[in-house]
Amino acid sequence: MKTVLITGANKSIGLETARQLLQQGYYVYLGSRDMQKGRQAADQLKSEGLQHIEPVMIDVDSADAINAARRVLGAKTQSLDVLINNAGISGGFPQTSLETDPHVFRQVFDTNFFGVINTTQAFIDLLRQSPAPRIVNVTSGLGSLTLHTDPAWKYYHVKGAAYTSSKTALNAYTIVLAYDLRDTAFKVNAVDPGYTATDFNHHSGPGTVPDAAARIVKAAMIGPDGPTGQFFSDDNAPETGISPW
Template identity: 45%
Template sequence: MTAQIALITGANKGIGFETARILGLDGMIVLVGARSAALGEKAAAALAEEGIDARFVHLDVTDAVSVQAAADRIEDELGRLDVLVNNAGITPTDASDPASSPPPSRVSPGLVRAAFETNVLGVVAVTNAMLPLLRRSPAGRIVNVSSSLGSLTRTTDPSASPSLPNLLPYNTSKTALNAVTVAYARELAGTPIKVNSVAPGFCATDLNGHTGTRTPAQGAAVVAGAAVLGGDGPTGAYLSEDGRVPW
């Protein structure tokens, strides 16, 4: 098998779907990870209509059994993985109207826990399950879809922070995800695997009630770019369309 193989979590819609499209049109086999079989199969079929080798993989990043089953299936059917895009993410507060979201002092621990279950712990679970397959790639790539709201530098900048939504569960989960990226990059330093966080920009998706100013395809272009970094590309970096994002 010469075609590269990419797994994208949360790939049935939004940035994940558009990332699968870009990588698929580039000749990769794209594994459409999704919790819903109906939505995942529909997304894979839509990509296949464009001539893409797209295959639905049932994957709930918060379910250990589902994660391991997905890894086992990829092992049995393909034997390796070249790209992992950890795209699945949630915000348990209303990102479409930040003014209506509770301030940190009124956020329940349960909302924070829910965000971390998917946005942080789910990434760790999927990455650990897929790493043995990625190690078989001559140039493995792990892309963690973060957000500029995870940047402590930006959210504490007096000139910028007043305009940024103060969404405690979401923002802190993306900051933690960036730390996860750095931890894996440190472990995998000296190997062919590169691990980076990506801020795709404020894209119109279900996550924010389609209030974003960028299209999912524009955000996906940033994600896909990190998925096909050359050997001289960075690892342990926080990337955006405009270059590196400050931690």
């Protein structure tokens, strides 16, 4: 049975991603920085008949918490097939380049960027033990520099200085990570779940949580002939599914 760790999986898109991967036969380690909420989420899925799930406490803002989670998983499994770096924060809006407090930038980057790096580096040894390891970095269409410079883009005026910058940085890290793992069985991709109605955006998005999660699941289950180092976005590139960086 393939194993997957999903950060920030106790609610919303992360929780639905766990549900869909459970339905596909994966054993899910449901990451949550609040263990009580993680247990509640796991119990919810178990009540649906999805039994192969365990909550794992992991706060991606804390290197100590990440390393502790690595030790916990290491005692449970010798390999990890999929890592989904889903945990993220917006930092609150509006965010202008001149008025947003630098503390907000640091806070958002700690979660959305450095948290991904720390988590990936902590679990890379378990991933290397998988015959077909996958890393999915959940990004945003707002991380595209190409689209942000196009006045015709539908989200051209949606510019959160801290959040947008953090996702652009995450995209850049994804490119380098995929390059560094290019001669291995790894597939490393960034996935934009789309503008989805969640509490992240006060349920203002037109997309649904199941559709958003399905995009992440698709990348997590990508086959050996699938691409690596790509930026998947059905929202920004409905014809090709590949967003410009």
